[in-house]
Amino acid sequence: MQLKKEFERTYLKFSDKIYKYVYLNTRDPNLAEDITSEVFLKVWKNWEKINTDFIQAYLYKVAKSVMIDHFRKDSRTKKTSLEDMTELGIEPHYDENLIEKLEKDENIGKVTRALQYLSKNLKEVVILRFVNELSARETGQILGISEVNVRVLQFRALKKLKEIISNE
Amino acid sequence: MNDLENIIKELKQSGASAKEAEELGLLSKNISNLYRFERSQFTKTSFLLHFPGHGEGLRYSKWLILSFMAIILMLSAGSYTIVDAQNSLPGDLLYPVKRLTENIVSAVNPSFSGQMLKRRSEEIKALSAQNNSSNLQGTINDYEQTLNKNNKINLRSVEQSAQNLEEASKSASLNNKPEIEKVILQTDNKQKQLEQQYENKTMDREGHNGDFWNNGKD
Secondary structure, three states, X not given: OHHHHHHHXXXXXXXXXXXXXXXXXXXXXXXHHHHHHHHHHHHHHOHHHOOHHHHHHHHHHHHHHHHHHHHHOOOOOOOOHXXXXXXXXXXXXXXXXXXXXXHHOHHHHHHHHHHOOOOHHHHHHXXXXXXXXXXXXXXXXXXXXXXXXXXXXXXXXXXXXXXXXXXX | OOOHHHHHHHHXXXXXXHHHHHHHHHHHHXXXXXXXXXXXXXXXXXXXXXXXXXXXXXXXXXXXXXXXXXXXXXXXXXXXXXXXXXOOOOOOOOHHHHHHHHHHHHHHOHHHHHHHHHHHHHHHHXXXXXXXXXXXXXXXXXXXXXXXXXXXXXXXXXXXXXXHHHHHHHHOOOOOHHHHHHHHHHHHHHXXXXXXXXXXXXXXXXXXXXXXXXXXXX
């Protein structure tokens, strides 16, 4: 009972951040919702064994792994936990208003496009540090790098992002 | 939350000039403001409510939904259960209950149309195996309507439906086969269309190979 409540609190606290992280890596708002659901389904399956002190870092790790799996596997043969959900008659609900905003807002579109020009590590630093507004310490924990490195990368990322946006 | 002054300070420590640090700091704040949105409460509640073995904290709303469903059940199907109805086929006594519950769910959640498409394809498969021609044509029409008049269908549901239709075609009688093959063709087209949309959205516009973790060359 307690575990379920903890899980719900975790979902409500972090699912938007995971959604944004996935959205900015896939640029597909519907897929981002699917993957977010799948991330939390996977996490729930291991909930009893997870050290919730590091839950945020763990969620990003699972999100990254689900995204990699999604793009690696052949879409015709893969069997995902999300598919298990749909077989149970459960499909994620898509926030249509938000999807419309993401697709139509010019400024969001501009920054989202610009982010795709950054290398993996620079993009991740921008998403974690500025989109999801994590501290340099939290960002470092998730990426497995020091706080100093996070600061160096954020400087390079912002510089490059500014250049890309001004040249667009 | 990252404070602008702190970001500027960090940027200066990383080698930025005062002016550059200020400009980049403002850019970082603009990015934060731009993406400071949340998915609707309904989207989140919907996930938790339908979560397998879950939803303890939402017991009250779940109970309300179940009560509502129970009223429909009593009105429409006497002592049968809605769960039974979900396995019914066209022509069965409980089939209208199944369609009614689908309409209720899809009114609340438009993305349920993918699941509806899959259900129609499963029905076609079952009716074809039973050689139940009288109900098959109507179900094929329903399938076509769901496929063509809905833009909320996801690729996965279309793929699963295509598989069901292939199996239906294998067991179909000579009379029913052409109709099933017609919807297989439509399903293939829809699948290609969705794959194309999906590819357009996910592939990097500068020609990366789909491995989004390695794009860029910084």
